[in-house]
Amino acid sequence: MNHSVKTDQYTHHDHYGVDELLDSDHLLARDAVRAWVKQEVSPIIESYAEKGECPTHLFKGLAEIGAFGPSLPTEYGGGGMDEIAYGVIMQELERGDSGIRSMASVQGSLVMYPIFRYGSEAQKKKYLPKLGSGEFIGCFGLTEPDHGSNPGGMTTNIKDDGDAYILNGAKMWITNSPVADLAVVWAKDEEGAIRGMVVESDSKGFSAPEIHGKWSLRASITGELVFEDVRVPKENVFPEIKGLKGPLSCLSKARYGIAWGAVGAALDCYDSALRYSLEREQFGKPIGQFQLTQKKLAEMITEITKAQLLVWRLGTLANKGKATPAQISMAKRNNVHMALEVAREARQIHGGMGITNEYPIMRHMMNLETVLTYEGTHDIHLLITGMEVTGLNAFK
């Protein structure tokens, strides 16, 4: 089907004047990323998703626009922006595609952020500028084949060997791993404490086989990380941080971005459905004039508006350093589920066309199935809220 030349007609929807709550930097950042997505992503994304291929040339473009670590300080390759700016950038990227947003989330929140937060000065200087400029691509190894929602059960481990540690184990569902120059890896030391480290992909015993056959995030590359007696120099280990709070703090950062990103995917589905409902005629009038279509559209924009306000408030808290992991969990869970529901309703409004790659709906919907599960599943985030309100842990 000929789709690639179709113009991206997306326009922003702001039913509650949320734009008035944003600063001019936020609006400029959002408009810049939107223009970049329309120019670089929209014309090619359906074809890459269809082929199941990652448009790796976009890494350089993402770096140039400033999508990697926008809220990190400029001296370490970041953008020096605030958390709301980071949020709107993720929103616009995911408006294009969740896989493209994932490329940026992983590089910024799961690779640059832990090196910035926990790395030694030498590690920061060595890696951050090159990660910010896209010269290095990074990935994040926490999840294992047998330990997803329970990362504390990990079996990947390091053993002291003089000036290095010997790393063994395997990680699973790692975004960017097959193309990564380095991985931030979490492994247990001989005392059983979880430690973080930078592992360069040209190390002996390091491999990153690609995971094939995904029906979701098809334009994002996903793989394993396999470590067979990989020597990791001791200077590559994060000096201070021990325990799960290290990786979990990174996930909070990434989940925060996902909460914003999901709004972008929902907006794209809504925008397409609204336009289609005004163009498509049945029984002599646009389908947007029928009550059942209006119900769908009205409920979609209601839920999107609530999600926009939720992330704006979360961003305001994050800027003050007051956004708690539980608040981030609630926003990630709510907004991703909202986006998936919006995609499903939008698919119905598009009728049969909704299942084709003429429209972005089915791609967003399939992507969002992953987003619902990764970075803390829909159910786990519910239990985090449950634990927050009851004080009782339902995980164990």
Add this chain to the structure above:
Amino acid sequence: MKYLVCVNKTPDTTAKISFKNDGKEFDDSGVQYIMNPYDEWYALVRALELKEANGGEVVLINVGGPENDTVIRKGLAIGGDKAVRINGSGDSFYVASQIANYAKDNNFDIIFAGKESIDYNGSEVPAMVAELLDLPFISYGIKLEMEGETATVTRDVEGGVEIAEVNTPFVISAAKGMAEQRIPNMRGIMMAKKKPLDVVEPTSVEARVEISSFELPPPKAEVKLVDPENMDELVRLLHEEAKVI
């Protein structure tokens, strides 16, 4: 060299256009604004390219209220060095007078503007600025090359191009082809916050044109299908309804 780039704020190309106050005023409720694309993509970017090649300074100028600051900051994020906003509004003559008044004391080598703004499509301001400053004016340039103080400008004309030479200082309006859109990056957006945006009070200028009213184009008529056998009906419709024959 010193370059002055006139930047205007216009409704987004997707904005729904409506009018209020008996059709005398544009209704901007819910309208999102952008920098006029001819100013941004062609005039500003070509000025930046010349500065990058030969050194100098790119100054942005806008006539309008504080609501225009986001658009001006975008110009600084793309690479402008500093900006001036003349804090007033009025017709084309008013705007051109304010720009000319600022430019006359600041010795700019080239004054750039887009060929028109995409809202009122007047193409008036740059010509008026040139006249008020008694400078040469070249309109609708699609290519601008500098050799010392001499510019070679290519203009689209019916059926071909016209190539003109002009020495600085001069005023030029830029059309599609003069440069390519640049998307600001996050670093540029942050740097723009530190660049000066001076607000200057306007000089007193009387507007010369009063808008009587705006009208939207008539809605598109429905397509009427006429049986090929019924030529009389086709002729009647063309004569009585379309009034073209």
